[in-house]
């Protein structure tokens with residue numbers, strides 16, 4: 001039995017070796033680390049590979065919607081070059097998307113434009129290189145889905161999906177996936193989404209080192225995600241682990 005944490009921000013974890021050793025001890029064999037801007041994407045490329053014996057880190061490259069407002073042209077060009085040079089190495093475009101609940105965007109909805117422009121550019125790259133995307137869609141679920149569908153991207157994971165069932169149905173119909181996080185233990189919206197999604201369309205993650213109910217997440221906590229999904233689905237953990245790990249291997253081709 002093996003687990004894959006499909007979405008983490010490893011560059012933000014304080015004692016990474018310790019966290020990855022702990023993850024390995026609970027059967028985690030792979031972690032996909034997300035890029036949020038040029039700097040963290042570069043970190044992802046430089047730090048991919050086998051960290052502790054039997055656990056590999058795979059890089060995803062992208063611009064998080066929270067970084068969209070501050071990314072300058074130079075950084076964008078550097079990121080595009082990084083993607084071009086490492087086309088064989090990176091496994092996904094992410095974390096990309098829209099966040100209409102982000103404080104700057106709530107204050108000034110005009111800032112949605114910058115998020116959309118960068119998101120579309122990242123999706124263009126995903127199509128060009130045939131990569132899956134990890135999509136952040138908080139408060140912007142419908143627009144995210146429409147933009148992804150229009151872009152022609154074939155494989156997408158709507159990360160930590162907590163939007164409406166109407167959008168979710170379309171995500172599933174289009175063959176896209178959602179990811180479950182440790183919030184599956186308590187978030188009503190997230191639990192409902194997991195309940196309403198076939199296991200074939202779910203992967204597991206932690207979004208480390210985000211804070212869940214006062215506790216900082218680490219990749220080992222993907223076991224908590226597993227436990228919550230098994231409980232929601234009324235299935236044993238082994239079958240959820242088996243299926244979701246297969247889904248992750250398929251979409252990231254790892």
Ligand SMILES: [Zn+2]
Nearest residue numbers: 007034095207
């Ligand atoms: Zn994230």
